[in-house]
Amino acid sequence: MRDTAVEPAEFLRRYPDYARTRSLDRLRDTEYSYLDEHGHAYLDYTGAGLAARAQYRAHQERLDGGVFGNPHSVNPTSTASTEVVESARRAVLRHLNADPDEYVAIFTANATAAARLVGEAYPFRRGTRFALTFDNHNSINGIRRFARAGRARTTYVPVEPPDLRASTEVVDKALNRGKGLFAYPAQSNFSGVQHPLEWVDRAQARGYDVLLDCAAFLPTNRLDLGVVRPEFVVASWYKVFGYPTGVGCLVARRDALARLRRPWFSGGTIKAVSVQAQWHAMASGEAAFEDGTVNFLSIPDVQVGLEWVAGVGVETIGRRVRALTGWTLDRLTALRHGNGMPLVRVYGPLTTMARGGTVTVNVLTPAGDVVDERVVAAESSAVGISLRTGCFCNPGAGENAFGVDARAVRRLSRARVRSLDEYLRLIGLPTAGAVRVSFGVASTVGDVERFVEFVETTYRDRVPDTSGLPCRDQC
Numbered sequence: 001m002r003d004t005a006v007e008p009a010e011f012l013r014r015y016p017d018y019a020r021t022r023s024l025d026r027l028r029d030t031e032y033s034y035l036d037e038h039g040h041a042y043l044d045y046t047g048a049g050l051a052a053r054a055q056y057r058a059h060q061e062r063l064d065g066g067v068f069g070n071p072h073s074v075n076p077t078s079t080a081s082t083e084v085v086e087s088a089r090r091a092v093l094r095h096l097n098a099d100p101d102e103y104v105a106i107f108t109a110n111a112t113a114a115a116r117l118v119g120e121a122y123p124f125r126r127g128t129r130f131a132l133t134f135d136n137h138n139s140i141n142g143i144r145r146f147a148r149a150g151r152a153r154t155t156y157v158p159v160e161p162p163d164l165r166a167s168t169e170v171v172d173k174a175l176n177r178g179k180g181l182f183a184y185p186a187q188s189n190f191s192g193v194q195h196p197l198e199w200v201d202r203a204q205a206r207g208y209d210v211l212l213d214c215a216a217f218l219p220t221n222r223l224d225l226g227v228v229r230p231e232f233v234v235a236s237w238y239k240v241f242g243y244p245t246g247v248g249c250l251v252a253r254r255d256a257l258a259r260l261r262r263p264w265f266s267g268g269t270i271k272a273v274s275v276q277a278q279w280h281a282m283a284s285g286e287a288a289f290e291d292g293t294v295n296f297l298s299i300p301d302v303q304v305g306l307e308w309v310a311g312v313g314v315e316t317i318g319r320r321v322r323a324l325t326g327w328t329l330d331r332l333t334a335l336r337h338g339n340g341m342p343l344v345r346v347y348g349p350l351t352t353m354a355r356g357g358t359v360t361v362n363v364l365t366p367a368g369d370v371v372d373e374r375v376v377a378a379e380s381s382a383v384g385i386s387l388r389t390g391c392f393c394n395p396g397a398g399e400n401a402f403g404v405d406a407r408a409v410r411r412l413s414r415a416r417v418r419s420l421d422e423y424l425r426l427i428g429l430p431t432a433g434a435v436r437v438s439f440g441v442a443s444t445v446g447d448v449e450r451f452v453e454f455v456e457t458t459y460r461d462r463v464p465d466t467s468g469l470p471c472r473d474q475c
Contacts (some may be wrong), residue, residue, distance in 0.1 A: 006255075007445050007446075014040070014330070014414060015322075015326055015327060017319050017321035017322070018319075018323040020316070020319060022358040023312070023316065024316065024317070024442070027442065027446065030053075030281050031054055031442075032050060032442035033053075035442060038384075039384045040386060041384060041385045041450045042386045042442070042447070043387045043443075044387055044388050044438060044445075045386070045435075045438045045439055046154075046189050046358045047239075047388050047438070048242065049239050049241050050440065051241060051305075052240040052242075055241065055242070055308055056243065057209040057302055058195060058246075058304045064460070065401075067080065068283030069212055070293055071085060071293070072190055072298070084296070084299070084303075085301040087300070088300050088302045088303040092105040092249060093105055093251070095306045095307075095310070096223055096233070096251060097226045098225040099226065102229075103225060103252065103254065103328065104226075104286040105251050105286065106249070106286045107247060107249060107299055108211050108249060108250055108290075109248060110247075111139060111213070111235060112248070114234040115139045115140055115142070115211070115213070115234050115249060115250075116142070117260075117289050118143070118211055118232050118260070119146040120146055120262070120263055121262045123259060123261060124147045124152035124181075125148025125151060125152060126150075127150055127152075127440050128147075128179060128181075128383075129179065129180040129181075130143060130147035130152055130154045130180055130181050131174050131175055131181070131182045131186070131208065132155075132156060132179075132182065132183040133156070133157045133158075133195065133395055133396070134158045134159045134400050135185060135190055135193070135397035136393070136394070137185065137394055137399070138393040139213075139393070141396070143181075143183065143211075148301060152422075153178070157171055157174045157184075158170070159188075159191075161163065161400060163348060164188070164347060164400060165192040165354075166195065168198075168199070169203070172206075175202070175206045178207075179206065180207075181208060181209050181210075182203040182209070182211070182301070183211040185213040185215075186212055186217035187216040187358070188348075188358070188397060189215070189394075190348070190358070190360055190394040190398065191355070191360060191397055192349070192356040192357065192358035192359060193354070193355055193356075194221075194354045194356055197228045198238075198342075200228050208449075210231055210299075211230065211231070211235075212228075212232065213236050214233055217238070218235055218239070219239055219312065219441075220314065220318040220356060221318055225251070229253070231252065232250060233249075233252075234248070234250055234251075235248060235249045235251070236248045237289055241305035241309050241441075244298035244299075244301040244305075247295055247299055249302075250289065254285070256288075257285070257289075260262075262282065262288065262289070265280050265282060265468075266291045266292055268283075268291065268293065268294075269288050271283050274306065283341075284410065292424055305431050320439075320443065321356070322352045322357070324445060325343045325355070325358075327330060327445065327448055328359050328439075328451075328452070329350050329352075331448065331452045331457070332346060332359070332361060335455065335456055337365075337366040337460055338461045341366055341367070341368055342368075343363065343456065343459060343460060344364060344455065345361060345402040346360070347360045348401075350362060353377055357440070358437075359436070359438070360392075360435075360436045361435050362431070362435065363376055363435065363455060364462070367463075371431075372431050372469060373389040373390065373434060374466075374469050375464045375466060376435050377435075379464075385450065385454060387436060387437050388435075388436040388437075389410065389433060391434075398433060401434075420472035421471055424472075428474065437451060
């Protein structure tokens with residue numbers, strides 16, 4: 001059982017909304033009690049959500065209560081699988097308030113696979129553009145390879161320190177140069193910045209289709225596709241409710257989906273195919289994009305997870321996460337070494353306005369030098385704290401945050417870089433990334449206090465020894 005007496009009075013005074021989320025404390029003590037049973041402070045919800053025990057029970061009960069087979073048939077076990085998969089598909093659209101006459105839900109292995117479906121099939125050609133913000137995840141950055149193959153131009157919109165936001169004026173200017181595909185995260189997985197959803201309408205008015213990455217946004221926010229209507233939305237369900245892993249989603253407008261041209265076909269994606277004539281006809285709607293056999297034993301757990309989150313209340317989760325994020329920023333920015341120098345450097349907004357529950361920092365020495373994030377990873381793990389270190393698959397946000405000079409980056413195209421350490425030396429960075437903490441459904445102020453105490457007691461007035469760290473092979 002947690003000790004709720006650790007909640008600081010100053011925290012409750014500054015963030016009174018936290019008191020309206022007491023139902024989450026009861027869930028922490030029951031459905032998420034495994035955290036305290038094992039002594040974990042879990043601070044990596046942007047990496048993966050946590051599942052309630054009830055979700056695991058529902059999975060087991062479904063398997064015990066029926067027999068499920070490959071859905072590409074009409075036998076009883078196939079029909080049973082088809083029914084639960086289609087029920088989950090409808091649940092996704094309901095959760096997003098998406099009209100099934102306008103949108104389809106396509107199940108994928110993860111958000112990365114959903115983004116690739118769009119990238120490989122989008123009609124890039126000479127004269128079109130792929131526009132995107134600097135702080136996109138690499139799953140979105142990779143689409144530029146498809147754009148290049150189609151002879152489309154890629155245009156990046158920078159995010160400006162210290163808040164790492166992009167102004168609407170700069171976005172408008174970038175989009176006025178052509179038409180094509182515009183991609184951006186509803187919430188950055190690096191800085192926690194929540195970019196305006198109004199950009200969707202503005203981009204569409206300029207002739208762009210919009211790919212909205214909601215992987216980091218959906219765990220604590222609602223997306224209403226009856227109001228905001230991007231052509232494509234990518235999601236990763238384990239980030240929302242922890243289980244199942246290996247199931248993501250592309251939610252696409254039917255009119256936009258019809259314009260995509262897949263570069264291949266596979267089992268389950270065609271109406272008919274001939275070997276001798278080397279001819280095929282693609283299936284319609286979502287079937288044309290779900291390669292092979294879908295994960296029919298796990299996809300029904302998406303509906304369980306969505307119903308669980310709805311019962312808990314997305315607004316309640318979001319309210320708690322905002323309070324904990326604000327308190328974390330307050331506490332970390334107040335930490336000082338004995339000489340008065342800051343103990344941490346925060347990347348991104350220092351308030352909770354238009355930002356999510358992701359806080360990215362570097363720990364600093366008394367001289368202001370960055371403590372190698374590999375040291376923090378090892379030492380936090382040793383005391384049972386789970387957080388994220390590295391570049392978070394978001395190189396653009398990192399380049400903007402760390403002030404990487406564009407000329408230094410251009411040298412990479414002429415260099416033979418064999419390791420991440422060589423890359424760091426070439427562009428002049430002291431370390432490969434940062435430390436990220438993030439919050440979710442089972443987070444408490446006790447978790448925040450435990451992390452802050454760890455940072456202060458471990459690094460105040462200390463210069464850690466980094467001589468024994470191994471070489472970096474990759475981010």
